[in-house]
Amino acid sequence: MERFFKLKEFGTNVRTEIMAGITTFMTMAYILAVNPLVLGNGTGLDMYGIFLATALGAGIFTLAMGLFVNFPVALAPGMGLNAYFATTVVASEASGHAISASMALAAVFISGIIFIILTVTKVRQMLIVAIPDSIKVAITVGIGLFITIIGLKGSGLLTISLSPFADYAAGSFNNLNSNETIFHLGDITEPSVWLTVLGLLVISALMVLRVRGAILIGILITTLVGAIPGVDVVTFDSLKSADWVPNFSKLNFWDFDFADLLTTGLLSAIATFTFVELFDTFGTMVGTANRAGFFKDKEKGRKLVGKAMLVDAVAVSGGAVLGTSTMTAYVESAAGIAEGGRTGLTSSTTGVLFLLSLFLAPIALLVPSPATSAALIIVGVLMMQSVKEIDFEDLVLGIPAFLTIAMMPFTYNIANGISFGIISYVVLAVIANLAGKKKYQVHWLMWVLFVLVIARYVFIGAEG
Template sequence: MQNTQSSPIGGWLEQYFGIRSSGSTIPREVRAGVTTFLTMSYILFVNPSTLGPAINVPNAFVQLLVTTAIAAAFGSLMMGLVARYPFAQAPGMGLNAYFAFSVVLGQKIPWQTALGAVFISGLLFVILSALGARQAVVKAIPSALKFAVTAGIGAFLAFIGLKNAGIIVANPATFVALGDLRSAPALVAILGLIVTAVLLSRGVVGAILIGIAASSVLAIITRAPVYAGGANGALQPFQGFGNGIVAAPIWPHDLVGALDIGGALGLGLLSVVFTFFFVDFFDATGTLTGLANKAGFMTPEGDMPRARRTFISDGLAAMFGAFMGTSTTTAYIESASGIEEGGRTGLTAVVVGLLFLLAIFLWPLAGAVPAAATAPALVLVGAMMLSSLARIEWDDYATTIPVFLTVISMPLTFSIANGVSFGVLSYVAIKALNGQAKQVHPLLYFVAALLLVRFIWLEG
């Protein structure tokens, strides 16, 4: 260990990222980066599948896969090298579905114009971040709601993990229901959950990463049908690496620079621009705040150190992703898995970014990790993030009711932005109506008004 730290490379990394002062080590940061990458690598295949129906170009899937990897690499490297936080970024789920099915396919807006709307929303992020507006919003949110955001993200993570494992499934009568626990994804995930939980309880270093690897190996050797790509969307056993684990990427020449900014500035598309802006503003702000709180970065005054460069990095990632040809790039809640693994500096995010670049050539290898193998990590990390609720004063209903609404609405609406919105709106309303209006930061009233505009005028 000492040799690693004292080597020229190790010394530069230590000096630039402040690894030792953060209570971490280079191996721990690397391990955390690998863990985060594995838990979010599904986006390499899910994002092209989601955007593909809306973006009709030759070899759309491969072009979108390369674009997704490059956008994720840029965003993660920005967050690691500039903001120096262990937060990874990639094209966001939810916003990609809104982009494809609501804007392009639903409203018949050209995908190039929709990319222009994403670019403009990213530009607005950068401007507001440079002016300090996003930092001011974070500071205006009371500590109790920040703890609630952390817990809500944990509940959201756990819900995603259970869904990916097939343990929770959709049901037309009850909305959600218990899945088939005898199915291959559920069995792989349950075994991985038990193994990872035991390793965590015994304090084994790299427990989450070991759990993901063990679950993946189990799925491969047992030929369990847990991999996407089967006929009619059915899961299938691992199909091997075909021509090997190295595949030459196809440069996304049909996507890069195809955005139409002028078209997106048309009056009829302002609602689309502002929907992208509002949703990602509170989604990314909530995610970054929750992750910072989980990692112990938030100051007692509620500030996030280096907040300006953090939020600017987030906005630049959205702009770059739009230029490359993908929907909004944003911070990923799966970064919590790397934080739980010990990642505390930007080196973790840099590792994630480099792995996404490597995935451009080794993307068949990333396909060996099924969603069922990463599901246990999401569930267990989510459970750990719920510990922030212990810091809430539960006797004050004016606070605890907004806290509850924040936590419960994130998984139930499948949106971090909705959770933050419900929490802020209910907090402002309750405080204002029970004679405690002066306890609310003035900026929070303005934010609440904007949220009402979003829900009333920009419902989609």
């Protein structure tokens, strides 16, 4: 195992990698419960079938990431794109025709084929060379804040209100001087909220004391506290009537309808799936690889991420075959990397646990949101550390980096952050070059991305 995963070369060991893999699984196991709820809402897809597809897809392709790439990143159906699939694509009636789940799955499958082509031709890998280092670092930081927002929202520690901004959007300025803000502190008396705070303190204390496996231990302690009578955030009642044996006959396998793709306006859906996944995956891959230190040797880091992108591309079409929306690299993988995960043994462990969850689903779903939320907030802290590498005094680099960082959490979308970073860098670099100031390199692929980003927002919008 040490030779296969090159553990000594990466300065790690079996125990650290397995603990990191378990941590990654614990922080993203929520997808097993959430994805069926999102995709099963009015799409006609069987919810249990979606659960099977989620567990199988995450297990198979995360395991592939570990065994064939030796990269500590896990994959699963992406949040955001699954909501777009269910509430925008399937719910729409483009060109006067209703769009079925089978047609939407076919659109996801085709977007995966496009990804495979872009990866094999090494167009996706060229992004790593084309995008400036300052934006790549900003992606890491932005994802950290994005993860933090996920954790804060999921725990109830953060709530969101649209007033008075809704009035402002409607043309009324009456409430702009009020003390109302869009973000609010949640109700601390709620068990889920104070349990998150407890988990945050426990993990923080363990990390300050340099305890190995601090995040995983914190998740377990928080889960156990949540099961104490009177807290009742975690209940074991569901285990009594649990179904432990998977029924694969309910899997929505190869459920495609290619017949009406052109006549129902699904080309725009394919374009959206492709565009958002292109930047989301790039951001996650680069952000996590940067956090793990793989880009200290830039050439080695590029090759590693390039291989990972091929597995990711195959996973998009593979997930559609199984009956779920777009598979993607998960930002929660940073939790395992924060625990010391550096090789494919981390992702292999996560993959095996997803496959075991087919039989142990009731146990996997016991981990409450406060436990995973606390872990994600801590991961945000760790990813924020990279911000010191950005030269904000050079505004041609600093402004695009800032926009990349800010737009990810505030628009709740990784792709938006990267898009604004690309647009602003190209514009500012050209202005600086024309003014005869310091010369900034603008890779030809950055110009291509610049045009694609503008076209995406003009013709497709900001879905996903």
